[in-house]
Amino acid sequence: MTPLPLVAVAGNPNAGKSALFNALTGARQKVGNYPGVTVERHSGRLTLADGRPVEMVDLPGSYSLEPASPDEAVTRDVLLGRQQGERQPDALIVVLDASNLDNHLRFCLQLIELGLPTIVALNMVDLAKRDGLELDASVLERELGVPVIETVAVRKRGTSELSQALDDMLSAPFCGVHKPVKSDLIHLQRRAREISAAAVVSETPVRRWTHRLDAVLLHPVFGPLILAAIMFVMFQAVFAWSETPKGWIQGGVDWLAVQASMVLPAGLLRSLVVDGAIAGVGAVVTFLPQILILFFFILLLEGTGYMVRAAFLMDRLMHGVGLSGRAFIPLLSSFACAVPGIMATRTIDDPKDRLTTILVAPLMTCSARLPVYTLIIAAFIPNTRLAWGVGLQGVVMLGLYLSGIFGALLAALVLRRGVLKGSGGGFMMELPKYQWPPLKDVVIGILTRAQIFLKRAGTIILGTTIILWALASVPQAGPGQKQSDVSIAGKIGRGIETVVRPIGFNHDISMALLPAMAAREVAVSAIATVYSIDSPGEAGGASKLTQNLQHRWSLATALAFLAWFVFAPQCISTIAVTRRETNGWKWPLFMVTYLFALAYLAAGATYWISVAAGLGG
Amino acid sequence: MNAPFHSDVIGLDRLPVGTRARVASVDWGSLGAGEANRLRQFGFDEGVTVELLHLGPFGRDPLAIRVGRMTVAIRRKHAGAVGVTPIEQ
Numbered sequence A: 001m002t003p004l005p006l007v008a009v010a011g012n013p014n015a016g017k018s019a020l021f022n023a024l025t026g027a028r029q030k031v032g033n034y035p036g037v038t039v040e041r042h043s044g045r046l047t048l049a050d051g052r053p054v055e056m057v058d059l060p061g062s063y064s065l066e067p068a069s070p071d072e073a074v075t076r077d078v079l080l081g082r083q084q085g086e087r088q089p090d091a092l093i094v095v096l097d098a099s100n101l102d103n104h105l106r107f108c109l110q111l112i113e114l115g116l117p118t119i120v121a122l123n124m125v126d127l128a129k130r131d132g133l134e135l136d137a138s139v140l141e142r143e144l145g146v147p148v149i150e151t152v153a154v155r156k157r158g159t160s161e162l163s164q165a166l167d168d169m170l171s172a173p174f175c176g177v178h179k180p181v182k183s184d185l186i187h188l189q190r191r192a193r194e195i196s197a198a199a200v201v202s203e204t205p206v207r208r209w210t211h212r213l214d215a216v217l218l219h220p221v222f223g224p225l226i227l228a229a230i231m232f233v234m235f236q237a238v239f240a241w242s243e244t245p246k247g248w249i250q251g252g253v254d255w256l257a258v259q260a261s262m263v264l265p266a267g268l269l270r271s272l273v274v275d276g277a278i279a280g281v282g283a284v285v286t287f288l289p290q291i292l293i294l295f296f297f298i299l300l301l302e303g304t305g306y307m308v309r310a311a312f313l314m315d316r317l318m319h320g321v322g323l324s325g326r327a328f329i330p331l332l333s334s335f336a337c338a339v340p341g342i343m344a345t346r347t348i349d350d351p352k353d354r355l356t357t358i359l360v361a362p363l364m365t366c367s368a369r370l371p372v373y374t375l376i377i378a379a380f381i382p383n384t385r386l387a388w389g390v391g392l393q394g395v396v397m398l399g400l401y402l403s404g405i406f407g408a409l410l411a412a413l414v415l416r417r418g419v420l421k422g423s424g425g426g427f428m429m430e431l432p433k434y435q436w437p438p439l440k441d442v443v444i445g446i447l448t449r450a451q452i453f454l455k456r457a458g459t460i461i462l463g464t465t466i467i468l469w470a471l472a473s474v475p476q477a478g479p480g481q482k483q484s485d486v487s488i489a490g491k492i493g494r495g496i497e498t499v500v501r502p503i504g505f506n507h508d509i510s511m512a513l514l515p516a517m518a519a520r521e522v523a524v525s526a527i528a529t530v531y532s533i534d535s536p537g538e539a540g541g542a543s544k545l546t547q548n549l550q551h552r553w554s555l556a557t558a559l560a561f562l563a564w565f566v567f568a569p570q571c572i573s574t575i576a577v578t579r580r581e582t583n584g585w586k587w588p589l590f591m592v593t594y595l596f597a598l599a600y601l602a603a604g605a606t607y608w609i610s611v612a613a614g615l616g617g
Numbered sequence B: 001m002n003a004p005f006h007s008d009v010i011g012l013d014r015l016p017v018g019t020r021a022r023v024a025s026v027d028w029g030s031l032g033a034g035e036a037n038r039l040r041q042f043g044f045d046e047g048v049t050v051e052l053l054h055l056g057p058f059g060r061d062p063l064a065i066r067v068g069r070m071t072v073a074i075r076r077k078h079a080g081a082v083g084v085t086p087i088e089q
Helices: A017-025 A070-079 A098-113 A125-130 A137-144 A159-171 A185-199 A209-217 A222-240 A243-263 A268-285 A288-304 A306-320 A325-333 A338-347 A351-363 A369-380 A392-417 A439-473 A488-503 A507-513 A522-534 A541-552 A555-567 A572-582 A586-612 B033-042
Strands: A006-011 A029-033 A040-047 A053-058 A091-097 A118-123 A133-135 A148-150 A200-203 A385-387 A429-431 B020-026 B049-055 B063-067 B070-074 B082-086
Touching (some): A006 A017, A006 A070, A006 A098, A017 A040, A017 A053, A017 A091, A017 A159, A029 A439, A070 A338, A091 A098, A091 A159, A098 A118, A098 A125, A098 A137, A098 A185, A118 A137, A118 A159, A125 A133, A137 A148, A148 A159, A185 A200, A209 A222, A209 A306, A209 B049, A222 A288, A222 A306, A222 A392, A243 A268, A243 A288, A268 A439, A268 A522, A288 A306, A288 A325, A288 A439, A306 B070, A325 A338, A325 A351, A338 A351, A351 A572, A351 A586, A369 A392, A369 A522, A369 A555, A392 A586, A439 A488, A439 A522, A488 A507, A488 A586, A507 A522, A572 A586
Parallel strands (some): A006 A091, A091 A118
Antiparallel strands (some): A029 A040, A133 A200, B020 B049, B049 B063, B063 B070
16 A cells, blocks of 8 residues: 655744644644654545545754754654655645745745645735735745745634645656755745745725733733733632533432442452442542643643743743743643643753753643642641632642742742753743634634543553552451451562651552552552452442541641652653653653652651641641 | 844844844754744744734743744743844834
């Protein structure tokens, strides 16, 4: 079978490339990885008018073929046919922002020089018109020597014309030659300005929306205040909006456990399904709403163009601890999950800046910690109202988030003074126009994340839970013995316990620490599984988790456990992605060591102080 | 700081907010290779019109600058490498 024709979508960042890609391919997208690097590969399928399928790939946005980041290197290598795991594209769609031709045409000229069959999508013509800019596409077509199609990707305007042009281009025999790209940037830039000037029919200066918004959002006083308010609303929403859907999922999980208990005969199989699979995975899946709400905000902030403004506002402060404003975006993404956060560091040009950001990213409170925090807080912190709309539980949660942030800033500062000494890189970013991201793009983004999370719950979390169930179930306890003492898991737990006993961790926690290396949220399912096994026959064991905890743990232990989770690198995926991003074991090992040391000290200090304060009982 | 420039030329970092200026020269040599490349990619070049739009809230750093039709953020120390002539308005 011959592979489908491959069409690459390329262009500057902020040209609306991904929106066009989404408009052409719809929701049937695949997100993969290029081998050897952690640059995401977005691909999808487009069916041409005559029914022929074409594979489309959305290349990372780039300013030129001279890469300044791993992302841009992938773009260059794919286009030159040098990228491992990707064939050279058969055709190219170059996306231009109609209102930023001077700049975008430069990369476009460079891409046309490659000699691949090329179509130019003159995108966002509606916004250009709104800004008083009238363009003549035929002039561009003449000057560039390739078809130019006007599009408004977010409204799907021009997509059928584009796919028609693609059809014509792929049907015609290709007789071009691949020419080496030789023109230098300055030369290309000047040529781009000439063409741009020729293509402008009329230009009426108007005060643009973006400028008015920036006057407020980048205001020296209001800017930071608005940023703080947005962060506050975001984290508030993660908890407030998720209550109802969480209840539904919890109800569904409980119902499923009851049904399974009725269908299956009492014994090992029922225990595996009810105590292992349903209790374990169920405890984690209930956090899906919170994770999706967090991603919704991050996608929205990125899509509107606000995220870069946040980086602008934060740059000076981040610079103070040896990071750049660019690190703000990966670190904020790390609140959802450190894995995409660490992957997002590839936009940071300076290697030391980037490495520091990678090493501190796991300190941002990722959504996998939420299940752990929520469970422990609900069990041990009274829901006292401190003021209108402010509860003690929320304050403790905020404290945990802040501990992570301060820990990260402190760690960055120490790293930049020590192992990663050296002058920082710069901060150079484009501030794109504000726009309302198409709902569809946000939905596609959220669905992709939901899919990844559920896949994790169905594989890693299910697998670890079943292994833990097995280790916790054999050998069977005799009369008068507790299952969690006798089992293999119990014995492993006892070994870990000798190390963590001084910081107040009990047997349950010791048993949960090892499986929680697979993913933090497994700690919840692991504890749930241990308790289910200890008290068989009780349907809906997961719901009893809270009472069990209150019964078995002291407040000092609970607080120490929370402190541990603020710092501990309890996540194999993060370690794996760090290894991939830093090309070796040196930095992931360093990260694991310093984070475990921090976690041990923090948990220990919390426990000792709490016991001294009389909370150890 | 002003040594490499003519008398009416100032560093971009000294341009008052809201002022437009024409780029007179760029001291590419004082920038790292990556930084110089990025500035070129943003369209910094002799003769180009720029405008200082905003300053960062802390320490008046970084700077938001309009170059051609796009707005970019760069740090004060890099802006100092760009010599500009303010345009009378």
